[in-house]
Amino acid sequence: MKRIICLTLLVFALCACKGNRQTLLPNVSGKAGEVMVVIEKVDWEGAAGNSIRELLAADCPWFLMREPLYSLCNVTHGGFADMFKVHRNVVYFDIDPQVESSGVKFLKDVWAKPQAVVQIAAPDSQTAAQLVEKEGKKIVSFIEQSERNRVIRNTMLYEEKPLHNMVVDIFGGGLHFPTGYKFKKKTSDFIWIADEKQYTIQGVFVYRYPALGNSSDFRRENIIAHRNEVLRNNVPGMFDNTYMTTGTIPTPTVEFIKFGSRNFAQTRGYWEVANDYMGGPFVSHSFYSPDGLYVIVCDAFVYAPKYDKRQYLRQVESLLYSWEWKEIKVEN
Numbered sequence: 001m002k003r004i005i006c007l008t009l010l011v012f013a014l015c016a017c018k019g020n021r022q023t024l025l026p027n028v029s030g031k032a033g034e035v036m037v038v039i040e041k042v043d044w045e046g047a048a049g050n051s052i053r054e055l056l057a058a059d060c061p062w063f064l065m066r067e068p069l070y071s072l073c074n075v076t077h078g079g080f081a082d083m084f085k086v087h088r089n090v091v092y093f094d095i096d097p098q099v100e101s102s103g104v105k106f107l108k109d110v111w112a113k114p115q116a117v118v119q120i121a122a123p124d125s126q127t128a129a130q131l132v133e134k135e136g137k138k139i140v141s142f143i144e145q146s147e148r149n150r151v152i153r154n155t156m157l158y159e160e161k162p163l164h165n166m167v168v169d170i171f172g173g174g175l176h177f178p179t180g181y182k183f184k185k186k187t188s189d190f191i192w193i194a195d196e197k198q199y200t201i202q203g204v205f206v207y208r209y210p211a212l213g214n215s216s217d218f219r220r221e222n223i224i225a226h227r228n229e230v231l232r233n234n235v236p237g238m239f240d241n242t243y244m245t246t247g248t249i250p251t252p253t254v255e256f257i258k259f260g261s262r263n264f265a266q267t268r269g270y271w272e273v274a275n276d277y278m279g280g281p282f283v284s285h286s287f288y289s290p291d292g293l294y295v296i297v298c299d300a301f302v303y304a305p306k307y308d309k310r311q312y313l314r315q316v317e318s319l320l321y322s323w324e325w326k327e328i329k330v331e332n
Contacts (some may be wrong), residue, residue, distance in 0.1 A: 020230070025113045028088040032147060033311050036087040037074040043125045044074050051129035055136045055144075057111060060310055062250065062268040062281055067310045070143070086112035089143050094121040095128050102127055104135045106142050114153065116146035124226050132267060151318035154178065163193055167206055171296055172289065173325035175204065190234050195316075201303040202316040205230070208294040217295050218265040220254045223286055227267075227299065237273040247272040247279060262287060271301050281309055283317050290325065298323060 005257075030036065035056055044047055044306035057068045075084055090110075099121050102275035118139055132139065139305060155178040163181055167174030170191060177193060184192040194203035207230045211217050228245050229274040235244040252269030264287035284299035300316040302309050 007021075025109055025111070025115075026086050028086055028112045028150075029083075030087040030089070031071070032088075032150070033314060034071045034073065034087070034321060035089040035091060035143065036084055037072055037091045037093070038075060038077060038080050038084075039091075040076055040095065043093060043128070046125040047129035048093055048095060048120075048122075048125040048132070049074075051132040053168040053240065055132055056091075062253070062270070062283075063309060064250070064270060064279075065309075067308050069140070069310075085110075085323055086115070087113060088112075089146065090115070090117045091139075092117060092119045093128055094119060095123070095125055097123050099123045102131060104131055104139070106138070107143045108146075114146070114150055116143055118142060140251050145321075147314060148318040148321050151315055152176070152322045155319065155322060167191055167193075168326055171206060171208060173296075174322060175206070175298060175319050176322040177202075177204075177319060185234060187234070190230060192234065198305045199304065201301075202312055203302075204316065205235070205299040206297070206317060207234075207299075208289065208296045211288060211293060211295045213292065217288075218254070218256070218286060220252060220267070221252065223267050223284070223297075224252055224269075225264065226295070227284070227297070230297075232274075237278070239275050239276065242273050245274045246270075246282075257285075262323070263311050278303065278305075280304065282315065283315050283320070283322050285323070 037044070037052055039049060050273050053072065056070045057072050060067045060069055068088075102122045105119040105121075107119060109115050110117045114244070120128055120131055122131055122296060125268055146206045155176050158179045160177045160179060160181055163177040163183060164174045166183065166186065170186065170188070176221040181193050182196070184194050186192070187257050189209070190205065190207040192203065192205050194201055215220055231244040237243055247270040250270060252267055255266045257264055257266050264285040267286065270279060271282045280301060280303045282299060282301040284297050286297045288294070289296055298319055298320045300313070301311045302316060304312050
């Protein structure tokens with residue numbers, strides 16, 4: 001009987017340890033937009049290293065000035081000490097002739113939380129490079145969403161709840177905004193909320209217009225035409241006859257995305273001020289209202305003429321992914 005009791009207690013103890021592991025993990029380190037690549041020097045300088053640099057350090061395709069998608073740091077397996085294991089984003093190459101099963105694994109909270117770990121196993125550098133090329137879109141998406149989730153998590157901890165409620169009152173759903181964002185303007189179909197500092201602006205527009213109820217609703221020309229009309233009527237520039245509009249260079253792109261239970265058309269491009277010289281990147285999500293009568297648009301933009309814009313845009317873009325309808329909670 002004593003043995004049975006001891007074994008029972010041990011099982012409960014092991015289960016408790018497993019359940020508490022997440023609580024015991026340290027918080028992640030490293031700068032936002034940074035990725036730690038664990039790889040031997042010969043492979044870093046070979047095919048595997050070239051492939052991961054081409055993927056993660058490629059130029060952001062929606063910026064006029066060159067900025068890498070991520071900032072990469074690299075360390076060998078022998079140098080992968082505890083201080084590096086808690087990095088926010090880790091790409092871990094396991095390149096060894098004895099590897100029997102090549103592949104890419106996506107792991108969370110291995111050495112810290114909230115952490116994203118991509119493990120790439122291959123018998124040689126060339127095979128590892130092929131895996132990176134094959135799974136490249138998934139790798140970028142996994143790291144990108146992990147970065148967004150961290151922004152959303154911090155936003156919910158330091159939220160300006162009245163701003164969320166203002167959006168919900170108009171549209172039946174809303175985004176969440178962290179401390180620093182302020183109300184700028186609203187009408188019956190438009191709201192403007194922004195975090196404005198001396199040299200930077202991170203802003204969000206939420207607006208709606210009647211839906212046609214067919215595929216034309218999410219064609220690029222229709223999305224941009226409505227965007228330009230809404231901005232001309234609601235977002236004036238600093239001088240007479242100036243207003244925000246959509247730039248034609250680079251050409252805006254539209255991609256269809258499913259996130260959680262929500263489908264939307266994602267538009268990326270460059271905004272500018274008509275008859276003036278201001279501009280910057282923007283990204284928007286267009287989707288139907290629950291009754292299908294309206295197209296709702298959440299539009300995030302950045303103005304930061306003195307700084308690189310990658311992280312400013314990533315921060316405000318993440319807020320678009322915090323959208324939730326009044327009765328539906330966010331899924332991360």
